[in-house]
Amino acid sequence: MAEPRTGSFGPSPAALAAITRVPDLSAAPDPHSARLCEALARRYALPPEAFVVGPGTASLLHHLVARTAASGGGETVYSDPSFHLYASLTRDYGLTGRAVPLRAYRHDLAALTGAVCDRTRIVLLDSPHNITGTTTSLPEVIALAETVPDGAVVVLDNVYGEFQNDVIDRWFGELIECGAPIVVCRSFSKAHRLFGLRVGYMIGAPALLETLGPIVLRYDVGTLTQAAAAASLADHATVEANRRLVADARRRLAAVLTNAGIAFVPSESASILINVGPVANQLAYWLTGVGCSLRSPSTSGVPAGHIQLFIDNADTPARVARALSDVREPHQS
Known part of the structure; x- marks a missing residue:
């Protein structure tokens, strides 16, 4: 086993090299990051349609909440404290937020379930938790998703997922097959160390992602970013x-x-x-x-x-x- 690094950890050398090989910055980026979706599909052994790539997970959440507000409003449910963006996006787009206190530094799944009602549109669940670092198991997330009304979605914000003791990547296929209304957020900012390039992605059942609509715009993710992210995925x-x-x-x-x-x-x-x-x-x-x-x-x-x-x-x-x-x-x- 290789020794841990002794200094700062950083991005993939292959990702940095991929940036330098981009031949023409005057050309339009791949409008829907299709090649990066294909690279993600190879990485997770899932169909490319199970991914939506955007300019960072914060931006993906931004678009998701905006679309929810535009389709008639409703409520969001999240823990308190939690990732600050959940409350600010809820407020900024005129939705009603139901903030559920943590219990012993963990998500209180029973209380979160109790906060779900017929006006719930999004449940936002960060695991590992953005502040405490505690985790919620995928079966617990699926059980929570079974309680949300039709048309609602549970967001499993898993941007620190690569650092979990039990990495849940192998369960994503099961998650998609079960058809639960869950989308998983992952990022290239954390373990991949590409924060400055702003790229993240959502994983979900293709049929579910279709119901969410186009939550990213054409050309949202630049050519350099797509090239670096794809190279980093291959640099295990x-x-x-x-x-x-x-x-x-x-x-x-x-x-x-x-x-x-x-x-x-x-x-x-x-x-x-x-x-x-x-x-x-x-x-x-x-x-x-x-x-x-x-x-x-x-x-x-x-x-x-x-x-x-x-x-x-x-x-x-x-x-x-x-x-x-x-x-x-x-x-x-």
């Missing part, structure tokens, strides 16, 4: 190295936190949520000073007393240990 070694780097750093970071007596949520994502109570702002200051990436209580969505630590480097655990050493006495008082 780099994506696996990125995934392994995060998993290893996550394990070492958990050990640092345990040794320091700091409570944290067991995560399957590229971040860990810690609970340090009233010293959160002070510790956030020290963590930022040693180069850690984080969301603090002053950031929308992060509960008071918590800090969300992002694993964007193999030395993130060492940086956190350094910051904890700097504030050890105040923290223990």
Whole structure:
């Protein structure tokens, strides 16, 4: 087994090379990203019609909520806290949002099911959770989808899915075959490290995607982006190295936190949520000073007393240990 990287993780060299080989930027992009859909089809052993490619998963969600609003409005259901875009899109397009509190840092599936009503049009479920890193199993998502009214859809926002302990890719075929009204969001921004190119995709049963209508416009995804994304899909070694780097750093970071007596949520994502109570702002200051990436209580969505630590480097655990050493006495008082 190859050793985890020792520095920052990054994009596929094949993806960067593919960008340089694009011959003519004056030519129109593939209008519907058909070649990229075919590459995704090979990657997941699904038909190309099971994919919709767009300029980032946020944009795909934007278009989906916009179409829902245009078709007569209704309600969305999501957890609170959760990915901030769910609430803002609901508000911006004049829909009604039903926000369900997390339970023990996880989606409360029973309460989410109870929030579904005949006006529900979209249920938005991030797994791994955008803040806590906790996951929801696919059978639980399918059971939730069985409760939504006709014409509604459950969005499984799985952009951090490659970092899960049990990667759910192998279940996508079963998901499509069962015919549940579920679309899965995946991204090239996380494990593929192509955030700056803005490309994401939805996976769903072809018949379901047809009912959603054209949620992306022609030429939405540029030629360079399509070329890089297709090349990155074929570069399994780099994506696996990125995934392994995060998993290893996550394990070492958990050990640092345990040794320091700091409570944290067991995560399957590229971040860990810690609970340090009233010293959160002070510790956030020290963590930022040693180069850690984080969301603090002053950031929308992060509960008071918590800090969300992002694993964007193999030395993130060492940086956190350094910051904890700097504030050890105040923290223990």
